[in-house]
Amino acid sequence: MKTAKTAKTAAAPRRRQARGERRIEQLLSAAAGVFCRSGYAASSTNAIAREAGVSPGTLYQFFPNKEAIAIELGGQLLRRAHEMHGQVFLPENLDKPLPELIDAVLDPVIAFNCENPAFWALMHGSGIPGITQEHDELHAGLVSRIEVILRRFRPDAGPAELTRVSLMILGIFKSSLDLILASEGAERDAYAAELKTVLRLYMEPAPTTTPLAPGHARIHTP
Amino acid sequence: MKTAKTAKTAAAPRRRQARGERRIEQLLSAAAGVFCRSGYAASSTNAIAREAGVSPGTLYQFFPNKEAIAIELGGQLLRRAHEMHGQVFLPENLDKPLPELIDAVLDPVIAFNCENPAFWALMHGSGIPGITQEHDELHAGLVSRIEVILRRFRPDAGPAELTRVSLMILGIFKSSLDLILASEGAERDAYAAELKTVLRLYMEPAPTTTPLAPGHARIHTP
Amino acid sequence: MKTAKTAKTAAAPRRRQARGERRIEQLLSAAAGVFCRSGYAASSTNAIAREAGVSPGTLYQFFPNKEAIAIELGGQLLRRAHEMHGQVFLPENLDKPLPELIDAVLDPVIAFNCENPAFWALMHGSGIPGITQEHDELHAGLVSRIEVILRRFRPDAGPAELTRVSLMILGIFKSSLDLILASEGAERDAYAAELKTVLRLYMEPAPTTTPLAPGHARIHTP
Amino acid sequence: MKTAKTAKTAAAPRRRQARGERRIEQLLSAAAGVFCRSGYAASSTNAIAREAGVSPGTLYQFFPNKEAIAIELGGQLLRRAHEMHGQVFLPENLDKPLPELIDAVLDPVIAFNCENPAFWALMHGSGIPGITQEHDELHAGLVSRIEVILRRFRPDAGPAELTRVSLMILGIFKSSLDLILASEGAERDAYAAELKTVLRLYMEPAPTTTPLAPGHARIHTP
DNA sequence: GATGAATGAGGATTCATTCAT
DNA sequence: TATGAATGAATCCTCATTCAT
Numbered sequence: 051m052k053t054a055k056t057a058k059t060a061a062a063p064r065r066r067q068a069r070g071e072r073r074i075e076q077l078l079s080a081a082a083g084v085f086c087r088s089g090y091a092a093s094s095t096n097a098i099a100r101e102a103g104v105s106p107g108t109l110y111q112f113f114p115n116k117e118a119i120a121i122e123l124g125g126q127l128l129r130r131a132h133e134m135h136g137q138v139f140l141p142e143n144l145d146k147p148l149p150e151l152i153d154a155v156l157d158p159v160i161a162f163n164c165e166n167p168a169f170w171a172l173m174h175g176s177g178i179p180g181i182t183q184e185h186d187e188l189h190a191g192l193v194s195r196i197e198v199i200l201r202r203f204r205p206d207a208g209p210a211e212l213t214r215v216s217l218m219i220l221g222i223f224k225s226s227l228d229l230i231l232a233s234e235g236a237e238r239d240a241y242a243a244e245l246k247t248v249l250r251l252y253m254e255p256a257p258t259t260t261p262l263a264p265g266h267a268r269i270h271t272p
Numbered sequence: 273m274k275t276a277k278t279a280k281t282a283a284a285p286r287r288r289q290a291r292g293e294r295r296i297e298q299l300l301s302a303a304a305g306v307f308c309r310s311g312y313a314a315s316s317t318n319a320i321a322r323e324a325g326v327s328p329g330t331l332y333q334f335f336p337n338k339e340a341i342a343i344e345l346g347g348q349l350l351r352r353a354h355e356m357h358g359q360v361f362l363p364e365n366l367d368k369p370l371p372e373l374i375d376a377v378l379d380p381v382i383a384f385n386c387e388n389p390a391f392w393a394l395m396h397g398s399g400i401p402g403i404t405q406e407h408d409e410l411h412a413g414l415v416s417r418i419e420v421i422l423r424r425f426r427p428d429a430g431p432a433e434l435t436r437v438s439l440m441i442l443g444i445f446k447s448s449l450d451l452i453l454a455s456e457g458a459e460r461d462a463y464a465a466e467l468k469t470v471l472r473l474y475m476e477p478a479p480t481t482t483p484l485a486p487g488h489a490r491i492h493t494p
Numbered sequence: 495m496k497t498a499k500t501a502k503t504a505a506a507p508r509r510r511q512a513r514g515e516r517r518i519e520q521l522l523s524a525a526a527g528v529f530c531r532s533g534y535a536a537s538s539t540n541a542i543a544r545e546a547g548v549s550p551g552t553l554y555q556f557f558p559n560k561e562a563i564a565i566e567l568g569g570q571l572l573r574r575a576h577e578m579h580g581q582v583f584l585p586e587n588l589d590k591p592l593p594e595l596i597d598a599v600l601d602p603v604i605a606f607n608c609e610n611p612a613f614w615a616l617m618h619g620s621g622i623p624g625i626t627q628e629h630d631e632l633h634a635g636l637v638s639r640i641e642v643i644l645r646r647f648r649p650d651a652g653p654a655e656l657t658r659v660s661l662m663i664l665g666i667f668k669s670s671l672d673l674i675l676a677s678e679g680a681e682r683d684a685y686a687a688e689l690k691t692v693l694r695l696y697m698e699p700a701p702t703t704t705p706l707a708p709g710h711a712r713i714h715t716p
Numbered sequence: 717m718k719t720a721k722t723a724k725t726a727a728a729p730r731r732r733q734a735r736g737e738r739r740i741e742q743l744l745s746a747a748a749g750v751f752c753r754s755g756y757a758a759s760s761t762n763a764i765a766r767e768a769g770v771s772p773g774t775l776y777q778f779f780p781n782k783e784a785i786a787i788e789l790g791g792q793l794l795r796r797a798h799e800m801h802g803q804v805f806l807p808e809n810l811d812k813p814l815p816e817l818i819d820a821v822l823d824p825v826i827a828f829n830c831e832n833p834a835f836w837a838l839m840h841g842s843g844i845p846g847i848t849q850e851h852d853e854l855h856a857g858l859v860s861r862i863e864v865i866l867r868r869f870r871p872d873a874g875p876a877e878l879t880r881v882s883l884m885i886l887g888i889f890k891s892s893l894d895l896i897l898a899s900e901g902a903e904r905d906a907y908a909a910e911l912k913t914v915l916r917l918y919m920e921p922a923p924t925t926t927p928l929a930p931g932h933a934r935i936h937t938p
Numbered sequence: 939g940a941t942g943a944a945t946g947a948g949g950a951t952t953c954a955t956t957c958a959t
Numbered sequence: 960t961a962t963g964a965a966t967g968a969a970t971c972c973t974c975a976t977t978c979a980t
Contacts, residue, residue, distance in 0.1 A: 329966055
């Protein structure tokens with residue numbers, strides 16, 4: 051993938067590669083902005099080049115085609131996402147009680163998405179096989195991680211149900227993310243809190259439902 | 273739009289327009305399919321015409337441009353949606369206990385969306401001012417209806433919180449809808465049941481949470 | 495030309511033909527209006543049909559194509575023009591003194607063009623070989639008629655000069671016609687009078703040009 | 717329009733834009749030819765590109781649409797025309813006796829139009845608001861300049877008559893221009909001479925009508 | 939490496955013309 | 960015969976991509 055010039059000489063071209071790397075970052079960052087604003091399909095390479103402040107020719111010096119930009123950008127975001135997931139889905143986190151678990155997982159994930167708003171936008175709408183596949187892998191990975199967590203709270207659930215609930219959780223997360231990304235400051239925090247509430251309620255072992263159980267102080271806000 | 277001879281005699285111009293009306297439905301249905309698959313922007317009029325089994329010229333006999341197709345389709349769906357909402361958000365429904373209320377509201381709404389899978393796809397991605405505006409109005413209408421319902425279960429919530437929670441509910445609904453639409457048969461029903469569970473848990477008055485309720489037999493309904 | 499059903503039966507289809515003739519006139523009149531407003535090339539057959547209050551199919555029942563409409567209309571106007579010219583360029587008119595001659599010729603010609611404003615519009619801009627040819631023939635005919643008149647006032651002019659001056663006269667006539675058609679009432683008459691003045695001055699035998707006639711040595715160069 | 721980096725350094729961006737500038741001239745020149753031959757409306761951008769020897773895309777690199785080509789071309793011609801008029805309608809010219817005045821004004825104007833045969837073709841038939849407006853302004857300017865000249869020769873004429881005669885003169889000029897442009901060499905000169913003769917006769921103060929000249933009482937009617 | 943120009947296939951739209959009813 | 964629908968080639972224009980400098 052990339053530009054095929056990965057395995058070249060090492061020492062001399064350093065400076066050149068440095069400039070190139072900068073260009074690539076520049077272009078990817080511009081692409082992220084444009085994709086985010088208009089979606090992948092409606093984003094023209096010329097618009098990306100313009101946003102990056104270079105000529106279209108220059109863009110094609112680093113990427114063979116539009117798809118490659120999305121793939122590289124997607125890959126990069128995906129790598130960071132995986133990395134972040136690796137730091138988040140740790141046994142020490144997953145063993146915590148639910149509220150803390152949720153905080154431990156969601157806070158970094160939300161932060162990541164606020165810093166990389168192009169992530170899901172790109173993952174979703176590209177229609178590029180490569181990306182779609184990687185997205186699906188990421189998705190599957192997330193689902194299975196959620197399943198793992200979930201198993202603790204739903205010991206009797208069958209695998210199908212676990213998957214189903216995990217997909218629901220992921221969906222709830224994504225739709226809440228839209229609201230989070232669309233707001234800022236305290237509002238944003240409030241949405242994050244709502245999301246956590248929903249997930250807590252959804253995941254948490256159902257109260258014994260003792261018909262008259264004399265009271266259940268649900269702490270409603272975080 | 274059409275032929276301006278709407279208020280004429282009934283019989284004579286009918287036969288002529290019969291074919292046309294059929295074509296229009298055919299085209300709108302084709303457009304719904306194509307929009308649904310590729311999104312509005314990436315859908316070509318030629319593709320729509322092909323899907324409808326007619327030549328591009330025929331399409332333009334009935335619609336002045338691509339936008340008009342989306343507007344007509346959107347308007348039609350919107351009208352049906354409003355109508356459906358009118359029949360669903362009735363006092364007699366809204367006064368029921370939460371589980372029945374959710375059933376009464378969600379079942380028709382889910383059914384509608386299963387029958388018109390293009391609805392949200394179009395509402396979202398068109399970028400057409402007219403549609404976007406109507407979508408926003410619909411959205412606002414739904415939010416305020418949800419707020420009304422919600423007020424019953426959260427008597428102490430301020431207006432900002434009511435709106436926030438309503439938006440969350442709507443988001444949860446939409447993301448679940450994706451899962452519902454992507455599955456079928458029993459699976460589909462299972463997702464619908466999950467959605468109802470989530471909403472019930474989220475909306476229901478917080479149980480007093482006796483810290484000691486030792487067991488958690490949550491009847492995992494569906 | 496026409497519709498090829500000229501030599502059909504005579505008695506029975508009379509009524510039918512009558513309706514047909516009416517339709518044809520209706521269409522030609524509509525075409526004249528549309529051509530006049532937008533020029534031949536920019537006029538769509540659909541627009542002509544609409545202006546005539548019929549469907550496009552009906553138009554094609556009487557004319558095989560757009561060109562044929564222009565040809566028929568042009569031919570009709572041309573026929574009337576020729577007829578009018580025949581009544582105007584009579585020896586008894588041409589022998590009059592210049593001012594009366596000009597009146598006798600121009601008045602009907604101007605009147606004709608005011609009644610048929612599509613005439614030159616069509617003649618000019620069609621780009622249709624058939625019409626262009628007929629137009630050229632008409633034009634040539636007019637030129638030679640003007641030459642005939644002119645010879646009386648310019649006995650010494652060679653044939654090339656006669657043709658040249660005749661073309662000038664025709665050009666002056668046409669450009670004045672634009673002004674005449676663009677105005678109405680007294681204004682229109684005033685323009686007609688100006689035109690006559692110009693032509694009189696241009697055609698009339700050069701005043702004896704007494705070389706010293708206090709001031710106006712007109713050298714009729716070329 | 718172009719690259720917005722007009723005020724940059726001189727050398728570097730020059731070489732790049734040199735080719736572009738040439739292309740633009742090439743395209744405008746091709747457009748002039750095509751417009752001239754077929755009129756604005758009937759000229760296809762593909763035809764212009766073909767005439768310029770480039771692909772349609774190249775045309776659109778420099779002009780956003782067909783109209784812009786006409787506007788740019790029209791503006792360029794208009795600017796040159798205005799410039800030329802400024803050098804022609806000078807007091808020192810306008811005070812000359814009529815024959816010299818006519819020479820001084822017409823010769824450059826005719827020369828300009830021979831070199832820019834697209835001028836009136838474009839001014840007339842574009843239907844583009846911008847151009848039409850500029851054309852009308854040019855037209856009005858010419859008319860008022862002619863009025864100024866005319867006043868000297870028709871001291872008693874009222875303003876309406878002055879305008880009317882000026883419009884006639886402009887019309888005569890334009891129609892003669894067609895003949896001039898359609899011919900070449902000596903023929904062309906001969907037409908120019910005819911035009912001058914007509915205008916001289918039309919503008920020149922009516923000969924004192926010395927009853928002597930046995931016959932040419934010019935009644936300046938209107 | 940960078941630039942701006944060049945390319946051409948593809949998409950929206952129009953319109954002369956034909957066809958089924 | 961009249962109608963309105965159907966057709967498809969031709970237009971304008973865009974954009975991913977390539978090329979010369």
